Amino acid sequence: MVANTKDIAATTYDRKSELQAFDDTKEGVKGLVDAGITEIPRIFHHPPDQYNIINTSDIEENHFTIPVVDLGGLSDPAKQKEIVARVGEASETWGFFQIINHGIPVHVLEEMKNGVLGFYEQDSEVKKQSYCRDDFSKPWQYNSNFDLYSAPSTNWRDTFMCYMAPTPTKPEDMPEVCRDEITEYSKEVMKLGKILFELLSEALGLEPSHLNDIDCGEGLLVLGHYYPACSQPELTMGTSKHADGGFLTVLLQDHIGGLQVLHQNKWIHVPPVTGALVVNIGDLLQLISNDRFKSVEHRVLANHRRPRISVASFFCTGMLPSTKLYGPIKELLSEDNPPKYRETTVRDYVAYHSQKGLDGKSSLSHVKL
Secondary structure, X not given: OOOOHHHHHHHHOOHHHHHHHHHHHOOHHHHHHHOOOOOOOHXXXXXXXXXXXXXXXXXXXXXXXXXXXXXXXXXXHHHHHHHHHHHHXXXXXOOEEXXXXXXXXXXXXXXXXXXXXXXXXXXXHHHHOOEOOOXXXXXXXXXXXXXXXOXXXXXOOEEEEEEEEOOOOOHHXXXXXXXXXXXXXXXXXXXXXXXXXXXXXXXXXXXXOHHHHOOOOOOEEEEEEEEOOOOOHHHOEEEEEEOOOOOEEEEEEOOOOOEEEEEOOEEEEOOOOOOOEEEEEOHHHHHHOOOOOOOOOEEEXXXXXXXXXXXXXXXXXXXXXXXXXXXXXXXXXXXXXXXXEOOEEHHHHHHHHHHHOOOOOOOHHHXXX
């Protein structure tokens, strides 16, 4: 009798050993591509989407487009009121929107993307020096898949991470190839964050300073993602379905595309717009707004054409020590709108979110009343 080859493959596949072997190279996904692989390793295989979602990015077919908000004219009271309304509507219905005329010069955006690319195109022996996992004492971290050993499937993506607020990573702790770009870009994003939290506060009917006063914009964690071109993109994902754990995310993406947002059970493409930034609500902002604003699931497709670069800036103090408790904002609550979540510290929530990994399930259920 001839044994079924699939059965043999199933019995000989030791996922943990293969993950360890991949991690031990300290070269990430880019190392596999540089080695010339044509078939992606099994650790990267993702099961078919089990949620019966219409996988389409054809805007004409599904009649949905991500809102684009023009921040130009904030000094004009009439325009400012209109911008607040648009930001509020997008945050309540989509959880995602793109912003133009946001005040960050295009050359700063371009230099930041080039800085990220420069880091990943360094010699692998240079990059290996900063490769680490689960060491939150290190101000600069580079690895592939923060949840490598806990996620059900590995993503086709490498990432570096550094804190830029409240205490910025020292320049000498950052690679020379991108330190100036990250420092300059982060300063601009912090200024933009202050404006965005003012608009979001007003959209909630609060004083403009409310979200800034409770330190939603205190922390900034900057992640530089590199998605290598993939020979079998249909088998894997750049980033699997997830929602962000912080208060707010500002994303800079290049022209390749691949980011999709889950909206009314459809995957909607977020088209790259020159000079624009993508903004999305995080879990902690959904929590304190008591579900008024939505932290929405999103993903990134793998692609076969060329590498994709993105920079995700999370307004969140992450794993830094914290005792401040966040719960639904009292001014938003009433007899008809009681609190839906218990209070939590940012650190406790982020620790749970990180330990759980990108498993496609919401972390908010952990704090739901």
